[in-house]
Amino acid sequence: xNKEITIYDIAKDLGVSPTTVSRALNDxxxxxxxxxxxxxxxxxxxxxxxNVFASNLRSKKTNNIGIIVPRLNSxxxxxxxxxxxKVANDAGFNLIISQSLESSEKEKANARxxxxxxxxxxxxxxASNTENVEHFNAFLDKGTPVLFFDRVASNSGCxxxxxxxxxxxxxxxxxxxxQGCKNIIHVLGNTKINVYADRLKGYKYALMDHEIPFNSxxxxxxxxxxxxxxxxxxxxxxxxTLPDGLFVSNDACAASCIQTLKxxxxxxxxxxxxxxxxxxxxxxxxxxxLTTTHYPxxxxxxxxxxxxxxxxxxxxxxxxxxxxxxxxxxELIVRSSSLRQKTT
Amino acid sequence: xNKEITIYDIAKDLGVSPTTVSRALNDxxxxxxxxxxxxxxxxxxxxxxxNVFASNLRSKKTNNIGIIVPRLNSxxxxxxxxxxxKVANDAGFNLIISQSLESSEKEKANARxxxxxxxxxxxxxxASNTENVEHFNAFLDKGTPVLFFDRVASNSGCxxxxxxxxxxxxxxxxxxxxQGCKNIIHVLGNTKINVYADRLKGYKYALMDHEIPFNSxxxxxxxxxxxxxxxxxxxxxxxxTLPDGLFVSNDACAASCIQTLKxxxxxxxxxxxxxxxxxxxxxxxxxxxLTTTHYPxxxxxxxxxxxxxxxxxxxxxxxxxxxxxxxxxxELIVRSSSLRQKTT
DNA sequence: TTGTATGCGTTATCAT
DNA sequence: ATGATAACGCATACAA
Numbered sequence: 001x002n003k004e005i006t007i008y009d010i011a012k013d014l015g016v017s018p019t020t021v022s023r024a025l026n027d028x029x030x031x032x033x034x035x036x037x038x039x040x041x042x043x044x045x046x047x048x049x050x051n052v053f054a055s056n057l058r059s060k061k062t063n064n065i066g067i068i069v070p071r072l073n074s075x076x077x078x079x080x081x082x083x084x085x086k087v088a089n090d091a092g093f094n095l096i097i098s099q100s101l102e103s104s105e106k107e108k109a110n111a112r113x114x115x116x117x118x119x120x121x122x123x124x125x126x127a128s129n130t131e132n133v134e135h136f137n138a139f140l141d142k143g144t145p146v147l148f149f150d151r152v153a154s155n156s157g158c159x160x161x162x163x164x165x166x167x168x169x170x171x172x173x174x175x176x177x178x179q180g181c182k183n184i185i186h187v188l189g190n191t192k193i194n195v196y197a198d199r200l201k202g203y204k205y206a207l208m209d210h211e212i213p214f215n216s217x218x219x220x221x222x223x224x225x226x227x228x229x230x231x232x233x234x235x236x237x238x239x240x241t242l243p244d245g246l247f248v249s250n251d252a253c254a255a256s257c258i259q260t261l262k263x264x265x266x267x268x269x270x271x272x273x274x275x276x277x278x279x280x281x282x283x284x285x286x287x288x289x290l291t292t293t294h295y296p297x298x299x300x301x302x303x304x305x306x307x308x309x310x311x312x313x314x315x316x317x318x319x320x321x322x323x324x325x326x327x328x329x330x331e332l333i334v335r336s337s338s339l340r341q342k343t344t
Numbered sequence: 345x346n347k348e349i350t351i352y353d354i355a356k357d358l359g360v361s362p363t364t365v366s367r368a369l370n371d372x373x374x375x376x377x378x379x380x381x382x383x384x385x386x387x388x389x390x391x392x393x394x395n396v397f398a399s400n401l402r403s404k405k406t407n408n409i410g411i412i413v414p415r416l417n418s419x420x421x422x423x424x425x426x427x428x429x430k431v432a433n434d435a436g437f438n439l440i441i442s443q444s445l446e447s448s449e450k451e452k453a454n455a456r457x458x459x460x461x462x463x464x465x466x467x468x469x470x471a472s473n474t475e476n477v478e479h480f481n482a483f484l485d486k487g488t489p490v491l492f493f494d495r496v497a498s499n500s501g502c503x504x505x506x507x508x509x510x511x512x513x514x515x516x517x518x519x520x521x522x523q524g525c526k527n528i529i530h531v532l533g534n535t536k537i538n539v540y541a542d543r544l545k546g547y548k549y550a551l552m553d554h555e556i557p558f559n560s561x562x563x564x565x566x567x568x569x570x571x572x573x574x575x576x577x578x579x580x581x582x583x584x585t586l587p588d589g590l591f592v593s594n595d596a597c598a599a600s601c602i603q604t605l606k607x608x609x610x611x612x613x614x615x616x617x618x619x620x621x622x623x624x625x626x627x628x629x630x631x632x633x634l635t636t637t638h639y640p641x642x643x644x645x646x647x648x649x650x651x652x653x654x655x656x657x658x659x660x661x662x663x664x665x666x667x668x669x670x671x672x673x674x675e676l677i678v679r680s681s682s683l684r685q686k687t688t
Numbered sequence: 689t690t691g692t693a694t695g696c697g698t699t700a701t702c703a704t
Numbered sequence: 705a706t707g708a709t710a711a712c713g714c715a716t717a718c719a720a
Contacts, residue, residue, distance in 0.1 A: 006713055017691045022715060032689060049460055053406075054713035057397035057696050064440070073426040073642070075419060082417040085443050089454070094461055096408070097441045099429050110433070116393050117438055226625055255629045281570055282626050285599045298417070350697055361707045366699060374705060398697035401712050 229256025573600025
């Protein structure tokens, strides 16, 4: 372990003061260009690297942005992260990422860690059983911006980047109705999460607007993963009257559903028209191709990160709290899993 | 912005020395239990949080581990990350994650950032065009362990966690041969990456062992993504003689291939038997179900992280350089996309 | 344009 | 079991 070079070493070597070295390295304008060059060269030659701790200690700023997601191994979340990383990296920020594994407890612990790590800002997509967001108050108290994305607290008017889940679900349901469906099942996750609560709303509104009575037995709560798809399909098959439409809040689950339904001899879309959500790659590969809602994950990541970074400059404590929610556009993509009558 | 509480504030409040406070907070054994409790209580009550910068500055240790992956939005990589996060979080480490976007230049820049961030250790899966790993020497020089996973440098005897790609590809190819295939196409990525170079080897060995001549025209280099699948399928369709076997190094690409082939009226597996790689969810949902190699991403993440953390304690510079490569078991999962004769 | 002096909050060292 | 003091490496207010 060779000794770390400090600005003092460089200063001594060059016969200037540490201050000048510090300024030069930070590209301070009030340093002679030649001196600056000399210092840069020496730094490089001596293998100097800035000590971020000392720098942070002094400047009270890290260059780290914290991110808490429910799960890392989710195709949607990883798109979001990719978008965030791109923007953050370009802006010179590091990302500290952790997952709550859908546990509010773990989310709190992660938030605590982030807090202690003194991230400059925090981006959060909430765990499914998170009831309130008090564990982020510590950040707000210190003036550290917190921005929610995709899954925001359903009650509070928290700042966040989302899609209009109500509208998206409305459109999906309306599409099924237009295809002649009258008995539509909706599969969704925990309605503590805005995402699912809103979609349920959209589903109900669409039914209402088309004078189809809402039946709570047509709502199935699920983990929305691959295995759950099978269970749901079996549940459907065992119903006394088969539904004619199925709106699943996730492509992987919908795909798995379709597979099991097909194995049971049910025709898609003739017997049951199916719509998913997310526009995952799988929706384009399953047969029949899955009608779904395009969910702009990468873009959501970009937007959320850009927005957060924009707010890092100003010290106006809690500005973000009053900022409006940013809603990204989503889009229903109609494919054959729900198409009964050719639209001309 | 309320003022940060320091150990001095606590010390003053309680009439003890800052040293004692520091010790108590770090659970040092040589502190009276009652004093300790008193300090803990005061800290909590006063809203104290440890200043990691000051701590790091003094102790010369961050609790951060850097990770560089080619892409964040890859189902395999996100599984790996999930495994890593689990282990790291349990051990009290933070993860700083960045993506190289398959660019060696960006990888170098990211490595530089990680270096300056003074991560305690680094986990890397290389970009496809990375020719050498000299940009990680800075870490090794400082005694910071660097561990590669999945994609390791093909030439050097770099330490890493991998699967036996040669064997896996051998088994996949052998399986196709056993299904009666004699003209097998292999689709793979850049052979600068060990992963693909090794699989090509396995493919060749299997042919050799079954006395099928190797034909370089049967090797297709590709990006292995969804779009590429279509192109490959079209390339295959336009061949003067259709192959009877297809071994694609990635499930998403294989699935996309299958879809296009089917649309062209080619029957899977009767006309062409297809094998993928990764055991992505899609392999279980496409029709016919895709034969593939199970690639233990989550486990790979866990193992790599555990190993790295184990090495953080000892200061024996570069221990990792001599550690053997850790090879995880992968497994061929036979499904209907390649099954021509029912095995009884 | 450059330098001096000081503080950021912690932990290591040595002492008691 | 506790305390006094000195680093850790940098950035800034102030001085020149």
